[in-house]
Amino acid sequence: MTGPDTPPHEQPVRSEDLIGEASTARATVDGHGVVTQWNEGAEGLLGYRPEEIVGRSAAGLLADHANPRSVAETLRTLNPPDRFRGRVALLHRDGSRVTAGLLAHRVAASGDATEWLVVSPLPRPERPLADEELLKHCFAQGPCTMAVYDTDLRLRWANQDMERVLGLTQEEIRGLRVPEITPGPEAEETEERMLRVLETGEEQHIELFLRMPGRDRPVAWSTSLAPLRDGDGRVAAVMLSAHDRTPQHTTRQRLLLLNEASVRIGSTLDIDRTAQELADVAVPELADFVTLDLLPSVHGGSEPRPGPLSGHVMLRRVAARSVFAGTPEAVVEVGKVAAYPDFSPAAECLKAERGLLNRVTDPAVARWAAEAPDRAASIHRFGFHSTMAIPLRARGTTLGVATFSRHQRPEPFEEDDLLLAEEMTARAAVCIDNARRYTRERNTALALQRSLLPRTLPHSAAVEVASRYLPAGPQAGVGGDWFDVIPLSGARVALVVGDVVGHGVQASATMGRLRTAVRTLADVDLAPDELLTHLDDMVNHLSAEAESAQGPMGAGATSGDIGATCLYAVYDPVSRRCSIARAGHPPPAVVSPDGSVDLLDLPGGPPLGLGSLPFETVEVELAEGSLLALYTDGLIESRDQDVDRALDTLRSALAQPAESLEAACDVVISKMLPSRPEDDVALLLARTRALDxxxxxxxxxxxxxxxxxxxxxxxxxxxxxxxxxxxxxxxxxxxxxxxxxxxxxxxxxxxxxxxxxxxxxxxxxxxxxxxxxxxxxxxxxxxxxxxxxxxxxxxxxxxxxxxxxxxxxxxxxxxxxxx
Incomplete structure (x- = not known):
């Protein structure tokens, strides 16, 4: 607020005092055509005082005496609906006609009503500066970078901002072409566009990225090339106007990089690959050299120690990327563990639990380099000058550190670069932590599964056996495939292969329970179909237990349903007969002594867990020396080929001669699975013997x-x-x-x-x-x-x-x- 004693220089300045309220005739008209406001300029134009005209119809001001209703209707039907412009004959208070140019705008009034703001400029006295001189000053002092080139594409005029950008005066560059002022491919492209303007008369736009004199970073220019025409409409010159869009360009590039990071990082559940994906995204767009180091316990899948880390830190290098092939700057190889003293950037950022921006000349960095001669040699050899060390943190725990360095790009890292790197690192940290948790669960499942599968197969007079078990790739997780060889009475032997639906610890645990149940039921010497019936009942009980354990609200992590397939065969070496039943499992293959391969035609049977459906035992006679191949679906099912083609490949692999059953297993695996399997695979080969x-x-x-x-x-x-x-x-x-x-x-x-x-x-x-x-x-x-x-x-x-x-x-x- 101001009072009577307020000094003149502190009193508020009204716009009317500066721009002259009487220089514009202004009035407002409501939606019914009634004048609601009338200013001093309007009084000067038509002679009416405000109290004489406010509240009256605007139609009375028209020299042609229009109907008020027609005026209101005209305002409602204007096109465009929000503005009117034109010259109108008005009636002066003294009865004379006044022709004035009017500009009317539809504006919002109180409530939902609208009204029209009508303005008309009034004649003004001559100003000290003529219009031509104002135009000249506008060009020279305007905030936009501008230059004018003649029809020979040689510079005629350059404004002060262009002189500032180029570091050259107009006189120093007058008469030169663009490539002669700023040599380079960008200048050549600009001149080609200018020539197109001369030929077509059409405006051209071009985006340029140039390093200008005195600037340590390239500048993004949005450039417009417009034709300047003479009185006859011919193109007489080309106007170049450029706008510095570096901040917008930098922001856009950072958003693009952040989006790319969100797409590329975390494509798998592999810790090393996830870390490498962060390094690959950051080089060269953000840094020239990037390394990622994790705590050794984290890399092994263990739970990291809570809270900030301090003092001497041991870190394992898991990823590195450089603008140079082979990352020659790296002192620590990927996979190696290195010590980081408490004053190193890595240890300091882990202690602070935030990203740190460093120059290589900083005392801590210099000290670290001095105490590690190999690091100092790398710094001096490649010219490192700026680094960022950022902790990898996810869910409140510290996993490791990411280090970003520059040695080829001359500009040092800035705070915005640090924010971008922190955002990328945070996303990568969550993905790495997910991979760590998955690795821990996978290792647990693998250990459980190995403990439940037979470590050695028993010797038997009935069959000679060999087996293979291959866990699925990291993305699929450990499954519930199993096999077993169970000696039975009467020199007989039971061959079992099965597959629990799903992956992870739950599948492995279920597999263990089913394998134990099969061994128990086999000890009772049940027929194959009876054994599968009992096993089916057990799977139903397990599903009911799992569902009840989730609670009434179904709060469990997975469905309570448990499914499995199984094939159970009993071979008698005395009669050479084999009794087989299967529950939704792929049929076994038999290789006869003559080398022919057949898939046994067995009733499929329902998968375990459906209940109330029968299983059927089929008895076949096998010649001595026959090879029985039992397997899980992971051997024949993949995205790359259909099952029928896979079965043909399996027949071909089994028909190939091999020195031993172990060699035969290797042949089958190499033919069927040239790469890491998508699902767990169990393979059991049994060559039959006979007791004469x-x-x-x-x-x-x-x-x-x-x-x-x-x-x-x-x-x-x-x-x-x-x-x-x-x-x-x-x-x-x-x-x-x-x-x-x-x-x-x-x-x-x-x-x-x-x-x-x-x-x-x-x-x-x-x-x-x-x-x-x-x-x-x-x-x-x-x-x-x-x-x-x-x-x-x-x-x-x-x-x-x-x-x-x-x-x-x-x-x-x-x-x-x-x-």
């Missing part, structure tokens, strides 16, 4: 207690023939007990079978489906000790169901002399 009649002895027995003694004698004679004399005593006891139990508690048919393999197997089959069990006999009981005696004398014993009843078996280990 010389290793198997069978006797059919009547249900008569008197045959027990003869059975003992027959078994003893067979053992002597096999050279197993030391096993006669034990075998006689086992045969006696098992046959006696069959005669007493079961029914015909009764059969005794001895199998000479790596162990000696004694089997007694009968027609009853009731399984025996051990029981504790009391002191004076005459029976009940038979199976206990068998369990004590043999390595293992058990029972399995058959199509006609059951088989009780007992297995004895053979001594080195017997074997």
């Amino acid at each position: 009649a010389g290793h198997v002895a069978t006797w059919d027995l009547p249900a008569d207690p008197s045959v027990v003694a003869q059975a003992r004698r027959d078994a003893s004679a067979q053992l002597e023939a096999w050279g197993l004399g030391e096993a006669v005593f034990t075998t006689e006891l086992v045969v006696s007990e098992l046959i006696t139990n069959a005669i007493r508690h079961a029914k015909a048919p009764i059969q005794l079978r001895l199998i000479h393999d790596r162990t000696l197997i004694c089997e007694v089959s009968d027609g009853s489906g009731t399984a025996p069990h051990l029981r504790r006999a009391r002191t004076f009981d005459e029976g009940g000790r038979g199976l206990l005696l068998v369990a004590q004398l043999t390595q293992s014993w058990g029972t399995r169901q058959t199509g006609t009843g059951k088989t009780i078996w007992a297995e004895q280990a053979l001594s080195a002399a017997d074997g």
Whole structure:
């Protein structure tokens, strides 16, 4: 506020005092054509005082006495609707006609109403400066960089701003062409555009990026080339006007770089590749040399230590990029760990938890370089002059540091460069932390999976086996593929391969549970279709448990549904028959001894977890030396080829001769998977063997207690023939007990079978489906000790169901002399 005593120089200045309110006739007219305001200039033009005209219709001011309604209608139907211009005959207060140029604007009034602001310039006295002189001063002193070139494209006039930009006066460059004033390809292009202006008379626009004298950074120019015409309309000269758009250009380039960083950084869940992507984006657009170093624990996927880091820091180089091929500036190689003292830029920014801008001449940098001769040599050799050290931080934890350096670009880093680098580094840090978390989970899943898969495959007289397991690439994550080889009674063997849907720790844990369940069910000697039915029930129970664990609101990270596929095969080397059932799993391939390859035509069966759908067992006879190939879908399914073509490739690979099963596995993997698999792959190859009649002895027995003694004698004679004399005593006891139990508690048919393999197997089959069990006999009981005696004398014993009843078996280990 001002008062009466306010000094004149502090009193507010009104615009009317400077520009002359009476120099313009101004009035406002509402939407109905009624005058609402009338100024001093309007009074001077038409002679009416404000109190005489305000509130009256503007139609009365027209010399032609227009209807007020027609005036209002004319205002509403103007085109364009917001402005009117033209010369109008008006009626002076004294009755004379006054022709004046009017300019009317539609403006907003109070509320939703509109009104018209009508203005008309009044004659003014001559000014000290003539119009021509004002134009000359306008050109010379205007804020825009301007120059005029004649039809020979030689400079005629240059304003003061052009002289400032060029560092040359008009007289020094008058008569020169553009390429002669600022040599270079940009000048040549500019002159070509000027020539086009002369030829076509059309204005041209060009964007230039030039390094000007006295400027340490290139300048972005937005240049317009316009024709200047003479009185006859011919092009007499070319006007060049340029505007410095460097701030806008720099901002646009930084936004483009930031957008590119958001697109390119984090394309994978690999820590090293993510770090390298940041370095690749920053060079050369922002820096000449970029390095990324992580805490060793972070690079291994471990959780970083919370809080700022201080003192001596150990960092692992994970990425580097230079404008020179091979990053010759790097003192630390990628993958190596280096020490950074507390006064180094890297350690200082980690301690401060913010980015730091440094000149190489700064004392801390100079000290660091002095104590590391190899770094000092690199600094001097390449001419480092400016650096930025920025901590990689994500979710409140420090992961490492990114260092940006310049040695080719002469301009040092500025605060805006630091802000840009911090934004890029922050985005990269989140991606690196995501990759770190994924790496930790993947390592956990891999460790869990390796612990659950068989470390070695058991030796078996039934088959020779070899296997391969390949985890998927980092992007897919560890899956739930598994395989197993399970020895069964009667020298038989079970071959299993399965695949749990999904990836990660959950899939690996589910795989472990299913593998354990299969081993447990196989120990009961269930048929393949029965085993898969029990396994299907278990998967349904696991899905229900997972869903209930998520809570009523479904707050779990994943769906509770668990799915899996499985193939279960049992091979008997005595009969050379293989019983197979599958639950939604790819069919196995069989390579015959003659080299032909076929896919077994098996009922597909539903995947595990659907429930209430049957599985079917198919029995096939395999020639001795046949090769059975079991695999998961990761071997045959990929984005690059369809399944049918992949199966053809698999047939071709299996048909190729190999020195061993291990070599055959390598051939299949190399043919099917030339690169890292997209999904986990499990491959199990089994070459069948056969036990001939010389290793198997069978006797059919009547249900008569008197045959027990003869059975003992027959078994003893067979053992002597096999050279197993030391096993006669034990075998006689086992045969006696098992046959006696069959005669007493079961029914015909009764059969005794001895199998000479790596162990000696004694089997007694009968027609009853009731399984025996051990029981504790009391002191004076005459029976009940038979199976206990068998369990004590043999390595293992058990029972399995058959199509006609059951088989009780007992297995004895053979001594080195017997074997």
